[in-house]
Amino acid sequence: MNILIKAATLPDGTRADLAIRDGVFVDAGGAKASTVIDADGLQALPGLVDLHTHLREPGFEQSETVLTGSRAAAAGGFTAVHAMANTSPVADTAGVVEQVASLGDQHGYVTVRPIGAVTIGVAGERLAEIGAMARSRAAVRVFSDDGKCVHDALLMRRALEYVATFDGVVAQHAQEPRLTEGAQMNEGALASELGLAGWPAVAEEAIIARDVLLAEAAGARLHVCHVSTAGSVEVVRWAKARGIPVTAEVTPHHLLLTEDLASGYDARYKVNPPLRRSEDVDALRHALADGTIDIVATDHAPHPVETKEAAWAEASFGMVGLESALSVVQAAMVDTGLLDWVGVARVLSSAPAAIGRVDGYAAAFQIGAPAHLTLVDPTARSTFGVDHLKGRSINSPYLGIELPGRVVTTIHGGVATVLDGELREPEEVARG
Ligand SMILES: NC(=O)N[C@@H](CC(=O)O)C(=O)O
Numbered sequence: 213m214n215i216l217i218k219a220a221t222l223p224d225g226t227r228a229d230l231a232i233r234d235g236v237f238v239d240a241g242g243a244k245a246s247t248v249i250d251a252d253g254l255q256a257l258p259g260l261v262d263l264h265t266h267l268r269e270p271g272f273e274q275s276e277t278v279l280t281g282s283r284a285a286a287a288g289g290f291t292a293v294h295a296m297a298n299t300s301p302v303a304d305t306a307g308v309v310e311q312v313a314s315l316g317d318q319h320g321y322v323t324v325r326p327i328g329a330v331t332i333g334v335a336g337e338r339l340a341e342i343g344a345m346a347r348s349r350a351a352v353r354v355f356s357d358d359g360k361c362v363h364d365a366l367l368m369r370r371a372l373e374y375v376a377t378f379d380g381v382v383a384q385h386a387q388e389p390r391l392t393e394g395a396q397m398n399e400g401a402l403a404s405e406l407g408l409a410g411w412p413a414v415a416e417e418a419i420i421a422r423d424v425l426l427a428e429a430a431g432a433r434l435h436v437c438h439v440s441t442a443g444s445v446e447v448v449r450w451a452k453a454r455g456i457p458v459t460a461e462v463t464p465h466h467l468l469l470t471e472d473l474a475s476g477y478d479a480r481y482k483v484n485p486p487l488r489r490s491e492d493v494d495a496l497r498h499a500l501a502d503g504t505i506d507i508v509a510t511d512h513a514p515h516p517v518e519t520k521e522a523a524w525a526e527a528s529f530g531m532v533g534l535e536s537a538l539s540v541v542q543a544a545m546v547d548t549g550l551l552d553w554v555g556v557a558r559v560l561s562s563a564p565a566a567i568g569r570v571d572g573y574a575a576a577f578q579i580g581a582p583a584h585l586t587l588v589d590p591t592a593r594s595t596f597g598v599d600h601l602k603g604r605s606i607n608s609p610y611l612g613i614e615l616p617g618r619v620v621t622t623i624h625g626g627v628a629t630v631l632d633g634e635l636r637e638p639e640e641v642a643r644g
Pocket residue numbers: 266298358359360385482483484485511513514529530531
């Protein structure tokens with residue numbers, strides 16, 4: 213597939229033609245193409261990379277599969293996702309991570325990089341086969357028990373020491389379990405009023421504080437999943453100033469939504485960590501803008517309708533996020549003047565790729581670099597609806613809300629997975 217993209221606006225604001233042949237960017241001068249895309253007025257971004265996606269396969273295919281999650285990702289402008297390990301069986305062996313990676317390759321919409329579990333069965337008791345997963349064909353570099361916190365300090369220390377030997381990273385779901393038993397929403401006056409058990413900020417902050425010190429002692433890379441409080445930002449800022457190799461992510465929903473949405477007991481807003489106060493949202497936005505928080509990661513967490521339409525206390529934690537991520541980042545960060553498109557390219561592509569050690573994202577748009585990109589129309593506005601959702605689950609907190617921006621085209625390795633705003637079928641993708 214030869215593609216010529218005419219007059220796209222690059223992240224730095226310059227306009228350029230982009231030519232793609234055999235999966236890489238080539239010189240646009242005089243290039244012939246079978247597909248010509250008029251990108252006048254469209255913003256080009258490097259292909260988005262998600263460090264935190266729940267694809268649910270194997271085991272929870274009623275929520276999502278590698279195929280349906282890949283389609284949701286492509287629709288959202290993503291060309292690579294990291295698949296979380298809390299599947300059934302858990303991705304704690306070379307066999308499971310190789311299976312997930314090869315399903316991703318077969319479907320071809322996005323690069324699927326499996327995350328390996330830190331502990332067997334994410335049970336927090338014994339280390340998983342970290343080395344075998346790292347050496348496998350899936351070449352796992354990110355390890356996480358996400359959904360659960362690696363709360364045993366000795367296990368966390370050993371995991372950090374182990375991953376340091378091959379440049380891996382432990383991605384921690386920072387949640388002190390004793391402080392959050394039965395927790396349902398952010399701790400505070402509103403939780404008391406609603407009669408829901410509170411999830412205190414200190415349960416997140418205390419684990420981050422412990423883990424940055426463990427990472428320093430181990431000389432290992434630590435990544436903090438879904439940072440949600442102003443206090444966590446302060447801890448990460450302190451650790452970075454000290455030179456500790458820590459990176460942090462924030463989700464789109466923690467950049468936009470606040471705890472008061474829990475008032476109606478609509479479990480679409482139930483998520484872990486919980487939606488916090490507007491002061492926290494403000495601190496997270498500024499931390500992302502100043503680099504204290506490195507990246508945006510979706511924490512796309514599909515769940516079946518039954519488990520989200522249940523009473524709040526019984527409902528599952530989590531929201532889908534792949535299809536809405538870029539729009540929410542535009543609303544929270546770009547349209548507020550906190551981040552420009554160069555910044556968006558960093559927090560949603562080059563920085564997550566660097567943390568996950570995904571090749572091909574450091575030199576976006578350069579001749580010879582793999583052609584992963586997305587074209588968005590930042591002037592579009594639409595009411596977010598189920599038609600925007602391309603995965604298997606519809607537990608989005610944005611249904612019925614107007615959001616800016618629209619993904620018009622996604623190209624993964626030179627193959628268009630979205631054209632004119634429409635997903636292309638797998639057969640078409642394979643045929644090129
Ligand atoms: N975020 C969530 O609320 N849920 C995630 C787990 C997690 O990311 O902790 C899930 O797997 O459903």
